């Protein structure tokens with residue numbers, strides 16, 4: 001047996017060589033998709049967005065659906081600005097967001113989080129809907145979505161509902177979506193100076209040990225700090241946010257907020273990092289992310305150089 005096959009055998013629960021088969025269902029409209037999901041037996045039908053997580057789960061026998069419902073034909077591959085709100089269809093590839101100059105300028109933290117997901121090829125498939133649906137504790141996007149107060153628009157048998165992303169996420173592979181519900185879009189209520197930073201063992205094709213998202217929102221409470229790499233999932237650290245009382249907190253306040261975040265975060269030790277290493281990272285990264293976010297704020301009029 002080659003070492004590659006032996007390695008595959010070690011990591012996969014499905015024996016090598018066993019064919020995976022499922023029926024691919026491609027509804028033409030969102031209503032048809034919901035109807036098909038509502039009619040499926042529990043656990044028998046999985047939803048496919050970009051497939052970058054689901055197909056690996058199927059390959060590695062973490063999921064064994066009899067049917068896979070593709071969202072390919074859903075009219076959800078869009079990005080539009082409504083005033084200063086950004087609305088992103090759940091099946092839009094991340095790469096389209098990455099290439100959008102306005103996203104980069106107005107939501108720099110979101111742009112950074114997206115830019116650092118896997119490779120360009122992966123981002124050409126992966127979607128925001130799938131990232132929320134997977135709810136990975138190591139996701140780079142979820143801390144930023146939480147910090148930006150993103151809302152999730154959900155379509156189901158009883159119509160449409162909308163909730164803050166923080167209320168939709170539960171734990172790894174678990175959200176508050178009902179069995180026949182789909183994520184239709186994500187709404188970012190406003191442009192915001194924001195920053196995303198991560199630490200990984202390897203810069204590409206690796207999962208972040210810690211992710212730090214900071215944002216300054218127009219509505220109170222203005223400062224948002226959210227962390228990834230936590231169990232059971234990314235979350236906001238309101239105790240650390242409370243230390244920041246102005247748009248431009250002092251270095252001391254930034255330091256105190258970073259220490260508070262490091263103290264409160266619920267890290268665990270795993271193969272990527274120990275709990276204490278993660279805590280040390282957070283103490284440094286939160287301070288840097290806050291300062292970067294402050295540097296990204298429009299300068300007060302008096303501080304600008306007069307134009308000639």
Ligand SMILES: Cc1cc2nc3c(=O)[nH]c(=O)nc-3n(C[C@H](O)[C@H](O)[C@H](O)COP(=O)(O)OP(=O)(O)OC[C@H]3O[C@@H](n4cnc5c(N)ncnc54)[C@H](O)[C@@H]3O)c2cc1C
Nearest residue numbers: 047049050051052053054117118127129130133139140183
């Ligand atoms: C090599 C590799 C590198 C990666 N690197 C990173 C990284 O650096 N950072 C990072 O954060 N992630 C990374 N990922 C994870 C992955 O790319 C993301 O989680 C991706 O955003 C998932 O989107 P998708 O559309 O491919 O999801 P899918 O695989 O299609 O779906 C994921 C889950 O969400 C559900 N789902 C999908 N769309 C919807 C919807 N519209 N409504 C309801 N449920 C839905 C599916 O049923 C499934 O349970 C990596 C993955 C791979 C394979």
